[in-house]
Amino acid sequence: MIHWTPRSVWLRAFPTSTDEMAGPKDIIHFAIPEITDGDVEAVARVLRSGWLTTGNECLGLEADLSEYLGGTEVVAVSSATAALDIALAHLALPAGSRVGVPAWTFVSTALAAVHNGLVPVLLDVEPTTLNLAPDALDADIDDLAAVVPVHFGGVPVDAAIHKIAADAGVAVVEDAAHALGASDERGRIGSAGTSPTCFSFYASKNLTSAEGGALATDNPDLAAFARSQRLHGMDADAWARYRPGARAGYDVVQPGIKANLPDVLAVLARSQFARFDATQARRRELVERYRANLTPAGIESLPAEQVAGSADHLMAVKLAAGIDRDAVMDAMSAAGISTSVHFRPLHHFSWFRDQAPVGRRGLRTCDELADRMLSLPLHVNLTDADVDRVCERLVEVTR
Numbered sequence: 001m002i003h004w005t006p007r008s009v010w011l012r013a014f015p016t017s018t019d020e021m022a023g024p025k026d027i028i029h030f031a032i033p034e035i036t037d038g039d040v041e042a043v044a045r046v047l048r049s050g051w052l053t054t055g056n057e058c059l060g061l062e063a064d065l066s067e068y069l070g071g072t073e074v075v076a077v078s079s080a081t082a083a084l085d086i087a088l089a090h091l092a093l094p095a096g097s098r099v100g101v102p103a104w105t106f107v108s109t110a111l112a113a114v115h116n117g118l119v120p121v122l123l124d125v126e127p128t129t130l131n132l133a134p135d136a137l138d139a140d141i142d143d144l145a146a147v148v149p150v151h152f153g154g155v156p157v158d159a160a161i162h163k164i165a166a167d168a169g170v171a172v173v174e175d176a177a178h179a180l181g182a183s184d185e186r187g188r189i190g191s192a193g194t195s196p197t198c199f200s201f202y203a204s205k206n207l208t209s210a211e212g213g214a215l216a217t218d219n220p221d222l223a224a225f226a227r228s229q230r231l232h233g234m235d236a237d238a239w240a241r242y243r244p245g246a247r248a249g250y251d252v253v254q255p256g257i258k259a260n261l262p263d264v265l266a267v268l269a270r271s272q273f274a275r276f277d278a279t280q281a282r283r284r285e286l287v288e289r290y291r292a293n294l295t296p297a298g299i300e301s302l303p304a305e306q307v308a309g310s311a312d313h314l315m316a317v318k319l320a321a322g323i324d325r326d327a328v329m330d331a332m333s334a335a336g337i338s339t340s341v342h343f344r345p346l347h348h349f350s351w352f353r354d355q356a357p358v359g360r361r362g363l364r365t366c367d368e369l370a371d372r373m374l375s376l377p378l379h380v381n382l383t384d385a386d387v388d389r390v391c392e393r394l395v396e397v398t399r
């Protein structure tokens, strides 16, 4: 049975208007996007231009990201979910093929496989990072056609994941929803030599277009497939058909989906991207301040130490065993501080519990940590004093 959350519950949990979102001033939001006057002007310019859907701004965003990723092709889409969907569709695996996914992820990672007629196999994660555990992948690799590792919180997965998959000839699609700006021994996640990589520009991400995403790949065949697939399988997009002087015709060459990124959204991400290095640097300062406060107070961050190549998307802490996380969240909330949970492991949701097979190593780490992980506010609107206030309160309520 499907239960929709009553509106009254949503009203208690979330601001009811953008005005309420902005104030009162002493509320510390979990993830509030930084929108500058320049961002607003950029969006207004597109709104006034007469061209709202996918066009020049989308092409510009793709070019900006491609340059950042060292020349790999970037196809902007409507979400990371769509990017995952498209990357898996391109593999053209037989229906029912098994795709390994960490059970510690957002549902999209696994649902993209389901949308393609594939079977997600839930695999356990490493207790130190909550990233896919190499031994869990290894135990199931012979039965898998593909694997979708997730760079949880922006921390790149262990290099062993890529090696295990490559040695077994198993395709990899990287869920980098948290990981724009992250890098590992291969270079930037999404750069040449990495696997097809799916980024999210959802409202809470380090770079946002409100909703949006991108697929980065050095495989020209996949890039061409994605450009067509995001637009019903057409061989020409609206910009190619309707810009002045263009020819209006198109063919449909594959049964695609509707997942293009409109210019009115692309321009927001583009405007934000111009200061991405600076906002990433500020996120790093904030997580370092969190660790400097929390570690001496005996609160364990995850990962415990700063990872050099992390995109610093989440500030996750592991509560001591036996602490009631809901009570902690309520107490933080009462102090005007919103927190979140990343993630409820997939097999704790009814559909996955009933339908998704579990890997041979089981899901012990996911089960052990399911009620212990807490995500603290992390966004560039935070001041150092905000971080100190969050930490002081957390230390008090977990004592």
Ligand SMILES: Cc1ncc(COP(=O)(O)O)c(C=O)c1O
Pocket (backbone or CB within 6 Å): 078, 079, 080, 081, 082, 105, 106, 108, 109, 150, 175, 177, 178, 199, 200, 201, 202, 212, 213
């Ligand atoms: C790990 C992970 N994968 C995929 C997604 C889906 O991203 P989107 O909302 O852009 O589809 C999310 C969203 O938060 C995520 O956290």
